[in-house]
Amino acid sequence: MSPYPGSPGAGVRAPVKPSDRPASVTRTARTRGEWRPAAELPVGRIAVDVPLAHLDRPFDYRIPEHLDAMAVPGVRLRVRFAGRLVDGFLLERVAESGHSGRLSWVEKIVSPEPVLTTEVAALCRSVADRYAGVLADVLRLAVPPRHARVEAEEPAKREAAEVGLVDRAGWGRYPRGPALLDALGGGRAAHAVWQALPGEAWADRLAEAAAVTAAGGRGALIVVPDQRDVDLLYAACAARLGPDGVVALTAELGPAERYRRWLAVRRGAVRVVVGTRSAAFAPVERLGLLAVWDDGDDLHAEPRAPYPQVRDVLVLRAHAAGAALLVGGYARTAEAQLLVESGWAREVVADRATVRAAMPRVTAIGETDGQLARDPDARVARLPGVAFEAARAALTAGRPVLVQVPRSGYLPWLACAACRDTARCRHCAGPLGLPAGGSGADGAAAAGLPHCRWCGRAEPVFRCAACGSRRLRASVVGSGRTAEELGRAFPGTTVRSSGGGAAVLSQVPARPELVVATPGAEPPAEGGYGAALLVDAWAMLSRPDLRVAEETLRRWLTAAALVVPHTAGGRVVVVAESALPTVQALVRWDPAGHAAEELRARTEVGFPPTVRMAALEGSPDAVAEVLAATGLPTGLEVLGPVEINGAEVGEAGDRGGPGVRERALLRVPRSEGRALAAALAAAQAARTARKAPEPVRVRLDPAEIG
Incomplete structure (x- = not known):
């Protein structure tokens, strides 16, 4: 099925292995003027790697006959776009194009390896639409860069250990734990929010859930915040599935090793994957379980556009793939509580007597x-x-x-000893500090004097602007x-x-x-x-x-x-x-009760997750232009704009520069969330189409609202 609604269905072709590639396709035997289209399904729909909002759609190209065998959906290729060669992915092949003009040719198949699955392509499209982003940006998060030498390697033989009887005693401490394992083993799409007990061996519990899923012939994908958690979880999974039955995908791996492991997952050699946030897009076959541990950790929030959060990505994927979802942690976020209160997920918690005995x-x-x-x-x-x-x-x-x-x-910063107000520099209003070593602009640190953490100037005669006191204390x-x-x-x-x-x-x-x-x-x-x-x-x-x-x-x-x-x-x-x-x-030790109260409080004041909210950041004129765009949903409430410091913008992955900016918050009911994202995407597309000089950073449901 096509990941793009309304487009014609695509034919399915078996992927071509490098060893099966005919020698005749390694070079073009005739000039481009003599190229002939493929006999069957000669039109390819391509997702070009162009991160411009007004070009965020698939484009049709003709597939030449000499590339017919390798042009299967999911391969990397190169096409000519706006006069230059750009990379892209083949999404599907169709018999005819809706475009009335002349189609350009696919210039080159970069690799016959079909790296983008239909399921992951559809997920990337859903994530881009939810966060008012561009598909090309999400595809960069989902598919790692190609490593040609790794692709040419003979795939390593993997012999996963046969999954025996999984110990269920750990999950037995939770009244609904055994039922969860039964659902995973039976391939049912159970949705659960798990409240881990104090001192719980959480990695063992997740590994047991993955093992039960694998025993049922389905795949499992577990996302954790950092490398330490990956190491712990991988060891627990390897003890039950064997070292060849699970792979770990993290940013700490080198490009070659990461691509090698990712290819093993894509080729179906391994069905259990653990990793950090980018692993949420891993192309696991026959997904049966999606899990995230400690979903409130800020490491689960992607710092690059369009800023997706792992929990929300896995919710989208579980819904589309019909897979089970497990959100676990010692604490509980308001977003997880909303999943429970909406009835979409069930909570897996221990009774109070068990909690009191363990804490x-x-x-x-x-x-x-x-x-x-x-x-x-x-x-x-x-x-x-x-x-x-x-x-x-x-x-x-x-x-x-x-x-x-x-x-x-x-001493991260200093404060007035009398009124506790932050001690600030007279010159730039930056916070004063007293580090253990180093020197500021005037040798302040070396002299043991307070100095500004922004401009580095010494402040030998501090006087509080709020109360006039001259005494300082360590704020933290x-x-x-x-x-x-x-x-x-x-x-x-x-x-x-x-x-x-x-x-x-x-x-x-x-x-x-x-x-x-x-x-x-x-x-x-x-x-x-x-x-x-x-x-x-x-x-x-x-x-x-x-x-x-x-x-x-x-x-x-x-x-x-x-x-x-x-x-x-x-x-x-x-x-x-x-x-x-x-x-x-x-x-x-009542994180569930606290999450319920937190959700209730946010409902009263109208903040996420009970509403959908967007943060717009940019120059005053650019923000005003987006706010004036047509198509914004009815019932929209605008908070601001207010001025923010340049340090709060220009983060990794942004295409805008630092400087003094304004921020506006847009708030709509959850039922209007899709309309808000679509309207902001359309506004961004209109601005990029006319090459607006000032960028606007758009974040849907931002993790931090200062």
Whole structure:
């Protein structure tokens, strides 16, 4: 079936292997003027690699007779477009073209390998339409660059281990877990949101789900945030399927190895794939399971246009392919909660008794309770006495202690000691800092003076613009400074750092030491941590972001899940006021309840995911031009525009430059989401057609709304 509605059906031809290619097609035997069209299905619909919105459609070309054998749907080719040769993909072959003029020829088949499947092509089109993007941009995310030497290699023989009886005891702790495995084994399109228990061996559970799916003769695709998670999940899958039964696809692989593994998936040699966000488009045959772990992690959001999010890509793919979808994590996002409340997915959760037995004891201590003032040792380490006692007890028991710090570095920024307002430079209004090393423009760091983090000027005589105070304090003490303070507070104890400028540790041994880590860099400990200290919580909760409460709870739960249960002495101390809803959700270990409240709050104020929202960023004139475009859906609400800093635009993959810009937010009901995306795509097409000089960055349902 064609991925483009309304286009004629395409004939299906068997792909040509390099070894089966006739010698006569390796060169053109006659001039272009003597070329003859293929006898059957002589017209090819081509997706040209031109990232211009007004050219975002397939184009028809004639297929010459000498390329007939290799011109199968999905191959890479080259065509002449606007007077120059460009790359493209053959989407389908048809008998006639709707174009009344003369068609150009396909100039060259780059490779006889059909790398773009019909299913992936349709998915890329759906993703581009959902995010008001261009198909060419999505195809770059989906299909890796060609590596000719790898294509010419003899495919390695893979012998996947025969899947035996899968241990279901782990999923048995969840009332709906066995039913989920039964659905996967039977090839049914189950949709589930899985709430992992504290300390859960999540990689083993996902590997068991993949093994059950593979035993039923279908493929599985699991996407995780980073390389550490890929390594852990690959090992779990290989233990059940054999090393030849699964491949890992990540950006860390070199181009040759990544393409080699990707080809093994495309050729059907392996059916289970694990990887990071680009693996969401992997061409797995007979998809039975699509899964994403920790869908709230910002690494799942693509930083290049059109900025798709892995969870949404997998939802689109599961719906189109009739595959099962599993969204798992220790925390739960509002988007996952919406899937549950809409009835599209069922939640897989443990009962409260099982949760309480698995979780550590969680204690919340506010910074205003006086313990910092009463305990000299705690004052040195910036920890309340309860946190100090929990750390000492864990170290005495021979277990490591995790300390989560929300920022990296030494002193990320300074603030007024009187009113807590950010200390800013008199010259450019940039934030003042005091790094551990280096020098600013005036040698500020070397002299130990505050300096501007934007222009580098020293500020020897600070005066707060808000209250007039001349005293400074560390607004957030980073991981480097925290490690230094803990070393003084716990003399004789090893202090290790993970993330925040230091190498991210893969694992720590089961011995008494302190591990200072930034969010996302917490290494698992052998046998589990004895305690976790979550410091500077106010810094995480005070960020001006729509998802701040959800993201803070996700980071806390990820760290707390590494601690042994309370029955083994596990303690978690969060330095925050206990009355805060986010803190209460951690104390009760109730991410589902927190997600429900978060979704309810967003429904009241009208923010995603209960509505569809688009962010437009660009020069004032360019943003105004898009807002004035016709075809925008009825009921559209415009917020702004407001001025933003140039640092917030010009990210990787953008074609616009930095500078002072404006941002406008467009909000419509979810039922009008497609109309909004189509209208913005049409507006972008009109601007590129007339070569508008100022670009506009369009993001649908942005992850961050500052």
